[in-house]
Amino acid sequence: MKRIAPIDIAGGILVVAFLALLPMFAASNYLTGVLTVCVIYGIWASSWDFMSGLTGRENFGHSLFIGAGAYTAGFLSSIWSANPWISLPLGVVIAIAFSLLVGFPTLRLRGPYFALAMLSASAILQRLCLIFWEYTGGEEGIYGLDPLMKNPLHYYWFVLAILAVTVIALTLLAQSHWGLLLRAIRGDEATCQAAGINVTFYKIVSLMISAGFAGLGGALYAHYQLQVSPPLFSVVVSITVIIMVYVGGIGSIYGAAVAAILLTLLTEMLRGFGEYRLWIYTLTLMLILFFLPNGLIAPLWRRLTERLR
Amino acid sequence: MTDLLEVNGVTKRFGGLTAVKNASFTLKKGEFTGILGPNGAGKTTLFNILTGFMQPTTGTIHFNGELVRELAPYKVVNRGMARTFQLTRPFVGMNLLENVLVACMSPRASEDKDKEARASYLLAQVGLGGRDKEPVETLPYGDLRRLEIARALATRPDLLLLDEPFAGLGSSEIEQLAQLIRRLHREENLTILLIEHKLREFMALVSRVIAMNFGEIIAVGPPEEIVKNEKVIEAYIGKTEEAHASA
Ligand SMILES: Nc1ncnc2c1ncn2[C@@H]1O[C@H](COP(=O)(O)OP(=O)(O)O)[C@@H](O)[C@H]1O
Numbered sequence: 368m369k370r371i372a373p374i375d376i377a378g379g380i381l382v383v384a385f386l387a388l389l390p391m392f393a394a395s396n397y398l399t400g401v402l403t404v405c406v407i408y409g410i411w412a413s414s415w416d417f418m419s420g421l422t423g424r425e426n427f428g429h430s431l432f433i434g435a436g437a438y439t440a441g442f443l444s445s446i447w448s449a450n451p452w453i454s455l456p457l458g459v460v461i462a463i464a465f466s467l468l469v470g471f472p473t474l475r476l477r478g479p480y481f482a483l484a485m486l487s488a489s490a491i492l493q494r495l496c497l498i499f500w501e502y503t504g505g506e507e508g509i510y511g512l513d514p515l516m517k518n519p520l521h522y523y524w525f526v527l528a529i530l531a532v533t534v535i536a537l538t539l540l541a542q543s544h545w546g547l548l549l550r551a552i553r554g555d556e557a558t559c560q561a562a563g564i565n566v567t568f569y570k571i572v573s574l575m576i577s578a579g580f581a582g583l584g585g586a587l588y589a590h591y592q593l594q595v596s597p598p599l600f601s602v603v604v605s606i607t608v609i610i611m612v613y614v615g616g617i618g619s620i621y622g623a624a625v626a627a628i629l630l631t632l633l634t635e636m637l638r639g640f641g642e643y644r645l646w647i648y649t650l651t652l653m654l655i656l657f658f659l660p661n662g663l664i665a666p667l668w669r670r671l672t673e674r675l676r
Numbered sequence: 677m678t679d680l681l682e683v684n685g686v687t688k689r690f691g692g693l694t695a696v697k698n699a700s701f702t703l704k705k706g707e708f709t710g711i712l713g714p715n716g717a718g719k720t721t722l723f724n725i726l727t728g729f730m731q732p733t734t735g736t737i738h739f740n741g742e743l744v745r746e747l748a749p750y751k752v753v754n755r756g757m758a759r760t761f762q763l764t765r766p767f768v769g770m771n772l773l774e775n776v777l778v779a780c781m782s783p784r785a786s787e788d789k790d791k792e793a794r795a796s797y798l799l800a801q802v803g804l805g806g807r808d809k810e811p812v813e814t815l816p817y818g819d820l821r822r823l824e825i826a827r828a829l830a831t832r833p834d835l836l837l838l839d840e841p842f843a844g845l846g847s848s849e850i851e852q853l854a855q856l857i858r859r860l861h862r863e864e865n866l867t868i869l870l871i872e873h874k875l876r877e878f879m880a881l882v883s884r885v886i887a888m889n890f891g892e893i894i895a896v897g898p899p900e901e902i903v904k905n906e907k908v909i910e911a912y913i914g915k916t917e918e919a920h921a922s923a
């Protein structure tokens with residue numbers, strides 16, 4: 368069991384404090400809203416990194432869990448008028464149920480089955496939302512969810528706290544004996560078997576954990592937007608999350624969270640560039656991934672703090 | 677005198693090639709047996725079948741009285757049969773301790789509460805003591821073999837299968853490793869099945885030899901008889917040169 372270095376704890380506290388205080392300097396609901404979305408992306412990216420970053424089994428349909436959490440919130444809050452706080456635990460549960468549905472048959476197999484099954488499952492869910500439009504609202508989705516908190520700033524702080532808890536929990540797990548096994552699975556499944564390790568079991572449980580946090584993030588997103596719609600299930604969401612993890616430094620978890628926040632901010636800041644926005648964004652990503660195959664955030668942080676460890 | 681392992685009529689075909697042909701033998705508890713055979717004789721394939729990494733085309737394997745055919749490899753390990761790989765397969769990017777720790781997480785090691793201490797102890801047992809934090813990438817061949825053995829021991833096996841542990845080692849390294857294996861056999865109450873393709877290494881080590889050629893078991897007996905066996909000599913004619921060259 369590795370300890371988390373004091374410098375990492377200090378860095379984490381500083382970043383969270385900075386993020387928490389940021390809306391105070393430039394008080395605007397717009398900035399608070401953007402930051403809320405940034406932080407939710409952080410939850411999605413770090414949860415993807417926990418399973419796929421550690422075990423090396425790439426999940427091309429994280430949006431399945433995100434959408435499952437979000438639509439759970441949509442149905443509960445808007446259609447069945449449930450207490451909005453119920454959305455969070457149930458969003459987690461439904462997302463985990465989906466992870467079992469896809470993970471159970473495919474994670475025992477080698478090869479690309481799991482990645483493809485995740486991709487297909489998320490695409491199928493997106494289609495189903497359109498096909499069963501009478502229940503799901505089709506393209507328009509579900510409107511009129513209740514907010515969890517009236518004050519957007521309070522909600523931002525709440526979501527930020529959940530991101531902090533997510534990153535801490537996943538980091539502790541990743542540094543435990545459990546995380547060691549997940550990294551061993553990434554290394555060599557045959558050797559794991561020879562070491563008596565039930566590889567499939569560990570992969571499935573790590574996917575459940577990943578899905579649970581993604582579903583939580585999905586429900587939080589739904590209660591921020593106060594609506595849910597089919598693009599939540601889209602491949603674009605899944606790929607965006609994966610890119611964030613690669614920029615953050617795969618397997619680092621905190622790197623994924625920080626990269627998610629920065630890249631979401633970048634997208635927002637580029638709005639002023641109109642149609643050039645996508646070009647600039649894509650070019651930036653390609654440059655980062657081309658020149659820094661290990662990612663930007665985590666390697667940079669390790670480099671900067673090398674002497675303090 | 678209970679049979680720990682009972683192999684019955686095991687055959688493995690790869691397309692047109694029969695890598696293992698109707699192999700039958702038993703291992704008694706506490707025995708130290710060797711499998712001898714030139715390269716390509718089917719020794720590794722037999723190990724892969726015993727340990728669940730491959731399924732036999734026909735035949736049965738009983739371990740501790742239980743049919744282990746069709747069990748996943750990790751389940752075979754958790755019944756008490758552990759192996760090493762001929763081509764060592766460490767977890768790269770991890771240090772020596774972590775490599776062994778993984779196996780300390782297996783169910784048969786559940787009694788070992790302090791996993792770090794256990795892994796560290798096993799490293800010392802195989803002669804890698806005090807090197808817990810070293811990365812595996814820079815490890816010489818002989819030490820990788822020792823690491824493989826430590827990992828197998830971490831699963832607390834009854835039967836240890838060693839696939840050519842001496843291949844590629846110098847003679848002083850071979851002697852040290854042989855001493856380690858002998859000690860494990862004596863002190864840890866292990867039943868050992870060891871593959872080797874050079875006659876010489878066997879003589880001092882094992883009490884019984886199963887000789888294979890072209891997938892078939894051609895002779896079984898104590899080493900001093902095996903070296904005089906005509907079929908074995910025939911299998912090795914023209915190969916003695918190679919055997920000495922690689923010794
Ligand atoms: N997975 C496989 N597919 C096809 N042929 C194989 C496979 N594994 C081994 N063989 C063949 O089976 C024969 C026995 O190989 P092996 O068991 O590795 O021999 P040994 O360990 O005695 O040197 C060889 O001819 C080898 O080429």
Ligand SMILES: [Mg+2]
Nearest residue numbers: 719720721762
């Ligand atoms: Mg072999």
